[in-house]
Amino acid sequence: TGIGMDEVEQQKLFVRFAQGSEQTYHEFGGSGLGLFICKSLVDLMSGTINVSSTKGVGSDFTFTASCPVAEGDAQISSPLISVRSPMLQPGGHRTVPRTLLIVEDNPINQKVLKRQLARYGHTCKIANNGLEGIQSIEEACPDRVF
Numbered sequence: 001t002g003i004g005m006d007e008v009e010q011q012k013l014f015v016r017f018a019q020g021s022e023q024t025y026h027e028f029g030g031s032g033l034g035l036f037i038c039k040s041l042v043d044l045m046s047g048t049i050n051v052s053s054t055k056g057v058g059s060d061f062t063f064t065a066s067c068p069v070a071e072g073d074a075q076i077s078s079p080l081i082s083v084r085s086p087m088l089q090p091g092g093h094r095t096v097p098r099t100l101l102i103v104e105d106n107p108i109n110q111k112v113l114k115r116q117l118a119r120y121g122h123t124c125k126i127a128n129n130g131l132e133g134i135q136s137i138e139e140a141c142p143d144r145v146f
Helices: 007-011 022-028 034-044 107-118 130-140
Strands: 048-054 058-064 099-103 123-127
Touching: 007 048, 034 048, 034 058, 099 107, 099 130, 107 123, 123 130
Parallel strands: 099 123
Antiparallel strands: 048 058
């Protein structure tokens, strides 16, 4: 996906607050934390994260993670969203309309996710960053947060 990167830009990808280049920051925005957080999560799961990229063509990201198999009737306590939620099932199943909060700094991603969720009858509120997200959770009490 995206515009692709050269070797120098790729070396900066998983560094906290680093952008591939100044041009990338000015054109696409962002804080330089997304891939750092992804790498931190993958590291916690004894995995790896990699990028394969060609400048002007695009990038592919892959990761591995070591996840133990749950035994018995393992339960997740208070999940934000369940992978078994009818909202995520194929075949057009719908859930009860909910108020959802989308915390995302990229306006294009905001629009895409909002449009996808609206198809299921949900009302979406947008927070442009983590601080706005926390404030929105406290003020609006959404049913789910993305």
